[in-house]
Amino acid sequence: MQIRKILLFISFFLGFAALDATANPVDSLLERIDKGASRKFCTELVASDCEFYEVGYRHGKVTVRGNSYVNIAYGVHQYLKQRLGIQLSWNSMHARLPKVLPPWKKKERRETDIKYRYYLNYCTLSYSMAFWDWKRWEQELDWMALHGINLCLDIVGTDVVWRNVLLQLGYTRAEIDKIIAGPAFQAWWLMNNMEGWGGPNSDAWYDQREALQKKILKRMNELGINVCLPGYSGMVPHDARQRLGLDVSDPGMWCGYKRPAFLLPTDKRFTEIATLYYKEQQRLYGKARFYSMDPFHEGGSVEGVDLRAAGEAIMREMKRVNPEAVWVVQAWQACPHPEMIRHLRNGDMLVLDLFSESRPQWGDPESTWYRKNGFDGHNWAYCMLLNYGGNVGLFGKLQHVVDEFYKARNSRFSSTMRGVGLTMEGIENNPVMYELVCDLPWSTADADRIEWSDWLCRYVQARYGNVSNPNVIAAWLxxxxxxxxxxxxxxxxxxxxxxxxxxxxxxxxxxxxxxxxxxxxxxxxxxxxxxxxxxxxxxxxxxxxxxxxxxxxxxxxxxxxxxxxxxxxxxxxxxxxxxxxxxxxxxxxxxxxxxxxxxxxxxxxxxxxxxxxxxxxxxxxxxxxxxxxxxxxxxxxxxxxxxxxxxxxxxxxxxxxxxxxxxxxxxxxxxxxxxxxxxxxxxxxxxxxxxxxxxxxxxxxxxxxxxxxxxxxxxxxxxxxxxxxxx
CATH class of the missing domain: 1.20.120.670 (N-acetyl-b-d-glucoasminidase)
Structure with missing residues (x-):
């Protein structure tokens, strides 16, 4: 009996020790990469106003320090790539680490003044992620952390918010089924482009989405990835004038689909409906620090809309929820309209320059989408779109993406350049381009400036296990x-x-x-x-x-x-x-x-x-x-x-x-x-x-x-x- 008690105590102690070893979210991430990997690293969170990571070697362990768990995870990935030839990519998020990790020869510290490393386009969440379960989402969240992503758009479960809001407004379930889009098309509904296509959705679907979103948000919070939730942009059903007596404008058609209506900011119920939306969202998923809103996206008519008042109303309602919140908006074609954002307070908005690598809007006079005043003093992010429709095909601008990044860094608009983003329409393709852009924020110092040919050689070696094969290098060149x-x-x-x-x-x-x-x-x-x-x-x-x-x-x-x-x-x-x-x-x-x-x-x-x-x-x-x-x-x-x-x-x-x-x-x-x-x-x-x-x-x-x-x-x-x- 005494031996049994001792064995139970040892078992309990070992179980507790194992739990404690993986309490750090980066350690948990390492365990998902390779069981036992967390014991081979020493990770340390350090309070600092500076965005940094540091890789070293002490007492037989690889040590990785940083001011955030995301930065630590990025540092871990740098070690894996540079020292072990292990590149964790969409097609492979697991690896076999050696029993004893080789030392890091010289302590390396990298800092960046790029505060936000942003991820996802609305389209990505439908073209690539429409049917993901938690297992696949868990891998993607690990991918984000390992690539330094600290701000991510997340629209999962927003249809649950809207279903509940529409029920409170008096819409029947049958009517709602004609408004909320189906699983593969929700991105375009939430960007105010269309209604209903791909539906209706079952009760089980809504239950699943709510449960999945709560898991995603919990993991993001653990890792320190800021969530960007869809905010209230003035969208109401296309029949809101007849059905609810609202004063709305008609944004017109999008590719043959009737768009939702836009609730005019002068309507006395604007605050009421925005409050309903945010209250329900907060009840389900809590408050966010960042909210994404893109009224009039991709050609929506602004006829009859006071754009200044619209921008002020959208901002006002967001700030009621969280006075510290930031409005995240996509710069695409004519949006955001300058008249809508010009008079808003600088610091309250982050503009994603969605297609920076080809049609920048940050103020580059050589761009076909030139904005003389950039984003009127608002903070912005240099983003790469690269992929449209989630199509399959090799494609990229290796040299140009790098050159344009440094061009923006040296422009008169650099003081408000606060982020770098991946805003592709589909993922799981062209990994070389995404690896490159994820490294840009950490290569801002002159000594660390990326030269594509040197970077590419390092990329190939890391991707294939530190194997140097002349044919492979020649192929990639x-x-x-x-x-x-x-x-x-x-x-x-x-x-x-x-x-x-x-x-x-x-x-x-x-x-x-x-x-x-x-x-x-x-x-x-x-x-x-x-x-x-x-x-x-x-x-x-x-x-x-x-x-x-x-x-x-x-x-x-x-x-x-x-x-x-x-x-x-x-x-x-x-x-x-x-x-x-x-x-x-x-x-x-x-x-x-x-x-x-x-x-x-x-x-x-x-x-x-x-x-x-x-x-x-x-x-x-x-x-x-x-x-x-x-x-x-x-x-x-x-x-x-x-x-x-x-x-x-x-x-x-x-x-x-x-x-x-x-x-x-x-x-x-x-x-x-x-x-x-x-x-x-x-x-x-x-x-x-x-x-x-x-x-x-x-x-x-x-x-x-x-x-x-x-x-x-x-x-x-x-x-x-x-x-x-x-x-």
Whole structure:
């Protein structure tokens, strides 16, 4: 009996010790990376007005100090990357650390005057995160901390707030179902662009969102990541004049959808409705220090609106909730209207210059979106948008992003530059660009200034485990000088879209309506880079990052070859050369199927993963089918017929993914090529109703695999062999 008591005491003591070891949120994060990792580091939170992290080595442990847990986590990641060759990325958030960590040779301290490192665009939360569960969110919050993110937009569960507010205003549940958007489309509803599309949402959905948001907020609070919640921007349902007797303006249409109405600040009920909103939000999720509000986003009409009064009313109601709160607003196109923000007190607003790398609004006179006075003295953040629609494709401006950052730092507007942000529309792509921008805030001193070529070499070594392979370095230099070397004057919306995903025609320049990508690199550079990666695979450790990159780069190479073959198809058809036409179309279709097979080797590139995420959060079969319809619709037709065709939204969020390539894009191209071939016999070319054809796929529920279907390196070799055959 005595021995049993002793054993129980020891067990209790060890359990308590283990709990104490992971009480520090960074230690808990380390445990999620690799069990036992927290015992190999000594992390210390130091009170300081200065944003800093410090990495050293003491008493056989790596020591990381900082003035915030986020800065400590960023310092930990710097050690992992630079000393161990462990880069934690979206495709791999786990690692095996050595039993004894090698020492850090010299204590390193970095400081920054960039107060805010901001993360997310409304679109990201729908294009990439619409169906995430807590497990996936937990990994993302770890990713944020490791990359120094300390301010993050979070719209999860805002639909619960609005449902409750609308019920209090007298709307029925059936009416609310036509107002609140569905899971894959909530970003555009909350940006005041549309209502209802993708709904209705079940009670279980609202319960899930509330519970998930509370977990997210709790973890953000533990890590010290400031949450930015959607505030009250004046949005009311489009029928608020008739239904509630409110004095509203009509912001018009957005891509074929009716926008919500804007409650005029002169209406005596503005304060009442704002108070209802914030009271309900606070009851569910507490107060925030930052609130995001974007009235008139993306072309909303301001006719009949006193913009100064509108800005003052929005600010006033936010300050009632928290006098210390900051209004976060996206600078996009004409918003925020200068008349709306000019008279607001400086220090109460943070403007996200959403597209700083291509169309800055901070006051750069060379910009096509030039604002002479910048943001009228308000604090602002230099942001990189990079990705539109969550499309798949290599793309970036390695040199230009760096140059523009330092240009802004040295401008007359630098005194109000308080942040750096990642404001992409979709994540889990082009990790090199996001790693670069996350390092910018910590490279403000002249001695630490980033030179892209040196930085890229360090990036590659860290990403692949400190393995220096000349073929890999050569491949990345080719990419940096071609597809990642997009010229400064190119302001297109993201990557050169894959012709596989284009709607079939003899003039398939782009996939989405607003792409307008011009050819700025030689396709052969990407093809040679892919060949070098495949050749290097023999000598490279097959870590998760290398597997992801070899597939992604090879995918891009196959897409480049397909575009060249497509040009041959068009030329053959116009030359009435049926033999060459048939030969080229068969090559194109074989490449498309080969691309599908290649991408099936990595879950990140499989439509099955996206659909599984959607179906997995359902509580019954009907919900699962509805969520799957949301998932399939978003990446194909996007909206109803009017929005897709006249509004231009079709395939804006297209994905070059395994499964959708085989079952959606391949049949379209084959049908089109067969019809073209028949015209050689004098048959008329049919008028295809592509919307009807595409919409049918969104209604299906055929299963797709969500786990890798083969070896990434082997499939990449096969794809390169097929690509060479297509020369």
């Amino acid at each position: 080719l990419l940096a000088r071609s597809i990642y070397g997009c010229p400064a004057d190119n302001v297109s919306q993201g990557c050169r879209e894959s012709v596989f995903c284009a709607r079939p025609s003899l003039d398939a320049k782009w996939v989405s309506s607003w792409a307008e990508t011009v050819d700025y690199y030689e396709p052969d550079s990407v093809i040679r880079a892919a060949r070098l990666m495949v050749e290097a695979a023999v000598d490279m450790p097959a870590n998760a990052n290398f597997r992801y990159d070899i597939v992604d780069i090879t995918r891009q190479a196959v897409a480049e070859r397909a575009r060249l073959v497509y040009n041959e198809i068009v030329a053959a058809y116009k030359a009435h050369d049926r033999k060459m036409f048939r030969h080229s179309t068969q090559r194109f279709l074989r490449l498309l199927l080969q691309q599908d097979r290649l991408l099936s080797s990595i879950p990140d590139f499989m439509v099955g993963r996206w659909i599984k995420q959607a179906r997995s959060i359902a509580t019954n079969a009907a919900e699962a089918d509805h969520y799957e319809w949301n998932a399939r619709t978003q990446i194909t037709i996007w909206g109803n017929r009017q929005a897709a065709e006249q509004g231009g939204l079709r395939e804006y969020a297209h994905k070059e993914w395994s499964g959708v390539l085989r079952d959606f894009y391949y049949p379209r191209w084959r049908m089109y090529f067969d019809a073209l071939d028949a015209t050689f016999d004098g048959k008329p070319m049919p008028q295809f109703d592509f919307y009807a054809i595409d919409e049918a796929w969104t209604r299906r529920h055929n299963p797709y695999p969500s786990e890798a279907q083969g070896d990434a390196v082997e499939f990449a070799r096969e794809a390169m062999a097929a690509l060479d055959e297509a020369e």
